[in-house]
Amino acid sequence: MHVLTFTLLTLAGALVAGLVGALTGLGGGVVLVPLLTLGLGVDIRYAIGASLVCVIATSSGAAAAFVREGFTNIRVGMFLEIATTVGALLGTVLAVYVSSSMLAVIFGIVLLFSAAQSMRQRVEHIAATAPGTLGARLRLSSTYPLGGKLVSYGVERVPAGFAMMFVAGILSALLGIGSGVVKVLAMDRAMHLPYKVSTTTSNFMIGVTAAASAGVYLHRGYIDPVLVMPVVLGVLAGATLGARLLARVHVKPLRMLFTAIMIALAIEMLYQGITKRI
Amino acid sequence: MIEPPAGNAHEDFALEQRLGTLLRGGVILSATVTLIGGIMYLAAHGSAIASFHTFTGEPAELRTVSGVIRGVARGDSVSIIQLGVLLLIATPIARVFISVIGFARERDWMYVACSLLVLALLCFSLVHGG
Numbered sequence: 001m002h003v004l005t006f007t008l009l010t011l012a013g014a015l016v017a018g019l020v021g022a023l024t025g026l027g028g029g030v031v032l033v034p035l036l037t038l039g040l041g042v043d044i045r046y047a048i049g050a051s052l053v054c055v056i057a058t059s060s061g062a063a064a065a066f067v068r069e070g071f072t073n074i075r076v077g078m079f080l081e082i083a084t085t086v087g088a089l090l091g092t093v094l095a096v097y098v099s100s101s102m103l104a105v106i107f108g109i110v111l112l113f114s115a116a117q118s119m120r121q122r123v124e125h126i127a128a129t130a131p132g133t134l135g136a137r138l139r140l141s142s143t144y145p146l147g148g149k150l151v152s153y154g155v156e157r158v159p160a161g162f163a164m165m166f167v168a169g170i171l172s173a174l175l176g177i178g179s180g181v182v183k184v185l186a187m188d189r190a191m192h193l194p195y196k197v198s199t200t201t202s203n204f205m206i207g208v209t210a211a212a213s214a215g216v217y218l219h220r221g222y223i224d225p226v227l228v229m230p231v232v233l234g235v236l237a238g239a240t241l242g243a244r245l246l247a248r249v250h251v252k253p254l255r256m257l258f259t260a261i262m263i264a265l266a267i268e269m270l271y272q273g274i275t276k277r278i
Numbered sequence: 279m280i281e282p283p284a285g286n287a288h289e290d291f292a293l294e295q296r297l298g299t300l301l302r303g304g305v306i307l308s309a310t311v312t313l314i315g316g317i318m319y320l321a322a323h324g325s326a327i328a329s330f331h332t333f334t335g336e337p338a339e340l341r342t343v344s345g346v347i348r349g350v351a352r353g354d355s356v357s358i359i360q361l362g363v364l365l366l367i368a369t370p371i372a373r374v375f376i377s378v379i380g381f382a383r384e385r386d387w388m389y390v391a392c393s394l395l396v397l398a399l400l401c402f403s404l405v406h407g408g
Contacts, residue, residue, distance in 0.1 A: 004324035007316075043333040053363055057309070060301045060369050068298035074290060078377055078392050085399045092403075138388070142290075207301075207370035208396065212403050214367045219342065219407025221335030225359035226328075229316040232366070236309055 003226065006040070011230040013039060018058065018238025023246060024255045025199065026262075028235055029055040029177045030114055033107060034265040037278060042227065044100045044278055048176030049222030052214045054235040055178040059206035061239060066200035073142050073197055076155065076187065077204045080165045084183075084205055087169020088212035095174055104273030107175050111266035114181045115259045127192035129154030135191075144197050153194050161191040165205075173213035178206035293380035297373055304369030308362045315358030322355060343404070371400045 013035050014028075021028025029051055036047035066072050098106075129135045135155040143150040164186035168179035183202035187193045193201070217223055272278045339345035340360050349357025374397045381389040 001328050002324065003326045003328045004320055006328035007320060007324075040330070042330040045333045046330050053366060056366050056370060057305055060366075060373075061305045064298045064302035064305070067294050067301070070291075070294065072294070074294065074297070074377065075389060078374075078381075078389060078396070081374075081396045082392060085396050089399060089403060208374060208400065211367050211370040212400055215400065215403030215405075216407055218363075218367070218404070221337075221341050223340075223360070223363060224330065224336055225315070225340065225356045225363060226319065227330055228363055229312055229319070229359045232312060232363075233309060233316065236305070 007226075007230045010036070010040060010227070011234040014054070014231045014234025015238040015241075018054075018235035018240075019242045019245075020238075020254065020258050021058070021235075022062075022239040022242025023249055023251060024118075024258045025251075026114070026118055026255070026258055027055075027178055027180045028058060028239065029180075030111060031262065031265060032231065032235070033176055034111070034269055036227075036231070037104070038265070038268055038272065044103055045222045046224050046227055048103075048174075049214075049217045049224065050228045050231045051176035052172075052210045052217065053223065053228050054232050055172075055176070055210040056207045056214065057232050057236050058239045059178060059203050059210070061236065062243070063200070063204045063207065065243075067204060069145065070150075071144050071196050071200040072204045073140065073144075073193065073201050074204070075138065075142070076140050076191075076193065076197075077201045079138055079140070080162060080186070081205050081208045083162045083165035084169035084172070084179075084209040085212040087166040088173040088209050089169075089216070091170040091173025092213050092216040094170065098174065100278050101273045101276045103174065104269045104278040106171075108266045108268075108270035108273060110171060110175060110177070110181075111262050111269065115262040115266065117181050117185065118255065118259050118262075122195055124195055125153075125188070125192040126151065126194060127154045127156045130156070134158040142197075144194060146194075146196075151194075153197065156192045157190050161186040164190055169209055169212070172206075172209045173216075178203075178210060180206060290380075290384075293377070293384075296376055296380065300373055300376055301369060304365065304372060308365035308369065310362075311365060312359050312362030315355050315360075315362060318355035319359065341407075367404060371397070371404065374400060 017028035032051040033047045036042040135158045140155040168182035172179040187198035346360045378393040
């Protein structure tokens, strides 16, 4: 295939991934690696490198808006980024010992897990920080805008959240994804932060987590500029368009369709990994 | 220990605005550089054969910050795209750096320490390569 044809195909695929990722709030990163490996026959290491770069682009772009609107808890983010960056650096070390087939299998499992999480009912939490706990000592309580006024919230079980963030960091580096699903789980489920605070703070952290492993992968030669170019530009264009369309689109059927695609990709990744085709 | 009322939301407001501006600027700048390099590359090599099926690793010059800068100075289109990628990786790193300054202004030394630790890990990854 000629470079121009390949670039245009990749650009189109990445645009759709970015668009749907932004519209459904599920992030496009988790479908990029399957799209590149299964759809375009790209080696999984190049795919992971390209995907990490895109993850930085989309999360930084979206975080720019959220952080100004006051949803993001930058203290929670900053503290938990210690866990995700250490996890990510460990992930890059582990990546040396994990075969491409094994990566495909882990990817399939994470995709299935993400699909399951996207179907789960949301529960809105407003926790109170108990005095003397780690959350109180770190002053993690804050406020967020809800229905035109600022609502105060606290935080619980910080060590559990921290441990989960460590896992999120490892997965991010191994698979070239943002690990947003695990990050939201850590803040929403373990630390009982409000859902909107969890998702925006997760997004805020994704760029730093991905940058930690992207630096290492750059040195290992995983980041191919010619491949990255259409992927990152496509995803950014798609995500920007998605943010504009969000108010005018029925998200629910789209979310169900995207979940179904994730399950299909998961099965294909598992099959290709188990039969050692990847 | 008494919980400070409503966290530090008000104090952090200025920092939040600065971080938002920085993140947006970084993404726009890096996308522009990537696009310029990409158009230059496609104009010269669009009819070459694409090969990403087998992993061979990138040439040494595209693996380090200094190598990429040398390539850009030569006007190499692939290096210009890689500069866009480097700018993108640098965006969250710059965000952490601005956080260090922001927390230092608030005299919040615990968070200065947190941000510095993350900053050190990120710089180690980008410069040393893990």
